[in-house]
Amino acid sequence: MNMVGMGVTIVLILAVGGVGVWYWLRIKETSSHEKVEVKTPPRIPQEPIFGEDLINSGDIKVDEIKKTSPPVEEPQSESQSPEETIEEVQEVLPKETEEEEEPVETSPVLEEIDDSGLPKYDPFVTELVRITFKKPVTGSQLAPFVKTAMENAPRGLLRILALEANSNRWFVPDAIGMFSAIAFYIQLASGKASFDQVSLSNLYQLVFLRMEMNLDGTSEMKEMQLLNNHTDQLNALIKNFGVQITLLLRPLEPVSIDDFEKETMLLGLKRRSMTHYEKLGELVLDKNGKRQGNRKGTIELRWLDDRNIAISLNVPLIAPESDPLRLLMTAANAFAAVFDAKIVDPKGCEISGATVSLLKQELDRFYKQMRENNIEPGSVRAHQLLD
Numbered sequence: 001m002n003m004v005g006m007g008v009t010i011v012l013i014l015a016v017g018g019v020g021v022w023y024w025l026r027i028k029e030t031s032s033h034e035k036v037e038v039k040t041p042p043r044i045p046q047e048p049i050f051g052e053d054l055i056n057s058g059d060i061k062v063d064e065i066k067k068t069s070p071p072v073e074e075p076q077s078e079s080q081s082p083e084e085t086i087e088e089v090q091e092v093l094p095k096e097t098e099e100e101e102e103p104v105e106t107s108p109v110l111e112e113i114d115d116s117g118l119p120k121y122d123p124f125v126t127e128l129v130r131i132t133f134k135k136p137v138t139g140s141q142l143a144p145f146v147k148t149a150m151e152n153a154p155r156g157l158l159r160i161l162a163l164e165a166n167s168n169r170w171f172v173p174d175a176i177g178m179f180s181a182i183a184f185y186i187q188l189a190s191g192k193a194s195f196d197q198v199s200l201s202n203l204y205q206l207v208f209l210r211m212e213m214n215l216d217g218t219s220e221m222k223e224m225q226l227l228n229n230h231t232d233q234l235n236a237l238i239k240n241f242g243v244q245i246t247l248l249l250r251p252l253e254p255v256s257i258d259d260f261e262k263e264t265m266l267l268g269l270k271r272r273s274m275t276h277y278e279k280l281g282e283l284v285l286d287k288n289g290k291r292q293g294n295r296k297g298t299i300e301l302r303w304l305d306d307r308n309i310a311i312s313l314n315v316p317l318i319a320p321e322s323d324p325l326r327l328l329m330t331a332a333n334a335f336a337a338v339f340d341a342k343i344v345d346p347k348g349c350e351i352s353g354a355t356v357s358l359l360k361q362e363l364d365r366f367y368k369q370m371r372e373n374n375i376e377p378g379s380v381r382a383h384q385l386l387d
Helices: 002-039 052-056 062-067 083-092 139-151 197-214 224-241 257-266 324-339 353-372 380-386
Strands: 126-138 158-164 178-187 217-220 244-251 270-273 276-278 283-285 291-294 299-305 308-314 341-344
Touching: 126 139, 126 197, 139 158, 139 178, 139 197, 178 197, 197 217, 197 224, 224 353, 224 380, 244 324, 257 270, 257 299, 257 324, 299 324, 308 324, 324 341, 324 353
Parallel strands: none
Antiparallel strands: 126 178, 126 217, 158 178, 244 308, 244 341, 270 276, 276 299, 283 291, 299 308
């Protein structure tokens, strides 16, 4: 009996186990079907991607969507230049990129480092004043002197770094750190701004001398008269070599400011203001190929009124090897075709081959004079000084 009972029990266990295995396999099969269904492509919604709910939420506005549409999708007017001319001018005037969204307002970043850990600089246009403290000072002690220095310097011409005492590295000074030295990079002049005797004197008296006395520091700087003489020399160079060649485009029909903006953007210029556009600047590289900054646009376009558009070449900011006149005339012809305009000089005389030849001779003479004054056309130095 016991043997029979044990046999029945074993059969029941096997039956239950079989049912369990079958049920488990059934669940697994159902689950696998569900997973396959999940992997199938989701239903594509019929409403637009930018639905009313998203537009009305304020995150995205219809006007903004229209403005960001690529200009190349717009139909081009019949007055635009032939295909080959457009292709040629696109070489001269590259399309806008995100990296160069805003024009660069400051001098190229100093990236090469000298033995002391300070960024290298060009002594032709910049003076370095370094003050070393006998004991480390706090950033809050430096703050009033830094503020006074910035208030007395033209915008973009003064850079200040401080030597952090613990790491022995140079940083922009802050209120928290401890610093053992401070360095002032003074670019004495540029095409946008210049130090004068008053601002230099204020830096000397209110910042450098007071830091020596109040913070127990020792400075390394030139005499004021030498700084003033250096500034005067640079300003004279800017006056001599800050040159543009400007031509006028005289359209047969009036060109509104809106049409000017549309066509100029289509041809790849960067907006500086409502009436001022420029060719995007090229990268400035050092001798090792490192990026130092952006060059100012070498070709500029300005809407003067509905009958006059000026196109200019920034002569010292482009190397002679780039054939500046060819770049200018290529761009001028392309824009003249777009606006159905004549190309004339500022006196209203049409540009001829003889005019271009004379300009070429003048440019050769001009570039020779720049090099005689140690300014290589199109170089970082030329852009620092004449931009």
